[in-house]
Amino acid sequence: MAKEKIVQRNSIDAQYDVVVVGAGPYGLSVAAHLLAYGLNIAVFGKTLELWRNHMPDGMFLRSHWWASHLSDPHNLWSFERFFQEASHQACYPVPINTFIDYALWFQQQAVSNVDETYVSTVERHDERFVVRLVDGRHVYSSAIVMAPGLSYYAHRPAEYAHLPPELLSHSVDHGDLHRFQGKHVVVVGGGQGAIEYAALLHEAGASVHVVARHPIFWLAPDRSSERSLFEQILAPNAGIAPGWKNWALEYLPYLFYRFPQHTKNKFIRNHYVPAASDWLRERIIGRVNLYESHLISKVDEAGGRAQVVLSDGSKITADHVMLATGYHADISRLPMLHPSLLRQIQTNQGSPLLSPWFESSVPGLYFVGFTALRAFGPLYRFVVGCKAAAPRVTRAIMRQTGAGK
Template sequence: MTSVAVIGAGPYGLSIAAYLRDYGVNTRVFGIPLDTWRDHMPAGMLLKSDGFASNVYGPKAVGTLAEYCRENGIPYHDTDIPVPLQVFGDYAADFQRRFVPDLEEVLVSGLAREGSGFRLTLTDGQDVWADRVVCAVGITHFARTPRELRGLPAERISHTYDVHDPSVFAGRDVTVIGAGSSAVDTAVLLAEAGATVSLVARANEVKFGGDPGPRGLWEKLRSPSSGVGPGLRNWLCEAMPSLFRFLPGELRLRLIRTHLGPKSPHHMKERFDAGVRTHLGRAITAAREVDGKVELSLSGGQTVTTDHVVTATGYYPDLARLKFLSDDLRRAVRTHSRMPMVSRWFESSVSGLYFVGPAAVDTFGPLMRFMVGAEYVAPRIAYRLARRAGAPVSVAQARPRRRRWLVR
């Protein structure tokens, strides 16, 4: 029996657990630490987020990436030095050991209502009862593949979520589908690992950000920086995420789909141009296996033949993809366009069941797609859970740390 069970051990799950542990709330945390980052992102990748926005968040402003790099002699800058995936993984593992040492490296295979609480079934055979449950599952369950490609044999197609070691494709012809940063990162790393790489996208160009360089005060005020990206709209997404839920449903869906469209960091352009062929302004109309290869039919009558297809087509937080939820529980959660709807405290229509991170994007907007969103979520939800568990906390502890809003 526990007061709170946290499902997931990524930046959101670890941040929430660190706060709850500091508040003295009886909490059990289940998951493989940083599984997505360690085993489902291409080795050698550089994080898209700046250093200041690449933290796991704990109370009292401790355990930051800057602190970890300083203590270990690793080059770091808030904005000017991209964060290598390996560095972030090592840092986050260190955070977990320090602030969530009782993490249980086991998965949840079932979640059902039991009386006024919940019963969790674990893959090691245990049953755990909890008063409240936080689903911090990240993107793990939500990879999206275009309908036209779903009939391909499993050995001929992968999602970027499954491409951790690009070297296994050395000497093969690989076609990447998409034009966003995930597509660019994967295509570049595959090419540098020895694959022959093409990129197919509906977009007419692959977009890259400009060189940030030094900015004057007026430019900083006109286009403020944030953990989501530069510009007033991005700043609003981070500074005031609680306002997003008041927008009309169709507008929320459009903003989720279009805000922060496909764009890669400027430092990837030279590497991309050097090793990746492109087929732009082309949609996939059909795909089939022919003699051990994949034949892609593109709009405009073009055909591409390749050994393997990698889809960099994103994620969609469809509640039905969370197979560990019981049918009864899934039906009881109110949704909008198949995404969970949550309160200002991240609680779903099922009392005591919370969703954070990408699963809460329909309520709190694009911020939930970034790890910096944990800075807003962790103190807020931990305060709520601590109050419900009877722990002595003040409303001030629900406020996220605020920094750098206008002038970085």
């Protein structure tokens, strides 16, 4: 069977058609497609590590379950089938642990032998790549698919860099919030992540202050299951959110790529502003301190605590400042890319310039998921983008390597 062609842990100096770096939703989806076409591949990385270790219990997906399928070429391992075979029930919003259980089930069915060893370096020698692993092994491959987790791209504004780590973190640093029980925590940000972490911190026993530069934009209550035909014509259901623009991003997933970069940048900036789901509202209003339309003008350490001064002159003394300031794709932050390889990759504001097939300027080197956002659009911030990226990359690699013939 195809899935038996995954790398074995004792192999040394092995040659593969493709190495997939990362075992999150995008890495697993690409691997499932590659395996189905008989390619000899290796998948390296801890399965669902970001989701399992960097997202606390109690979180929910912003997306519906029907917009959160991982992708395999015959749609055998859908969320719907998982619900039929497992003890979980379809619901909205989807608990993070339900999604994790689904993704692990998908991995066991479609990509059964992920090697959870970390990749140390990826280099290109002549016409092939050399992948060195932290356990000392190294393997060779004709193609590399980079599917890194978001933790590499956490945006940490420079004005907070002087604070020591015991006073400052990014939300992605935390898989357990109970350490903040009885503490005063300032959460910086106004999007889904900031508001949900604020709710979870409050529920873990912290006193929470949310500082957002704009008013919190609350999304309308979800009505996807009860919208009339007329409403669906005006704004069809889509994986990101209802609306024709979101529908086009999902069902014409490569159209966005064709626009000039400045147009794409403007679209991403103007149409996907930070927002919070309506189901968080009752967990926030009256429960945490909201400082909307405020900036932090100064923050310093004093007496082992953070002294925060807001733009209106008010002050907060906090035990911790948590940055929920989002993510910025910058491949220079990927430690496994060897400097010699990084120099060969053409970029724009840190993001790789990609072909219509997700291939970088280095032949055989592909980037999927959030890294492809600036080239392919907002769809690839979400799991729903797996169904567009995985078959596209697979077709390109099939042509490039001539494998599977």
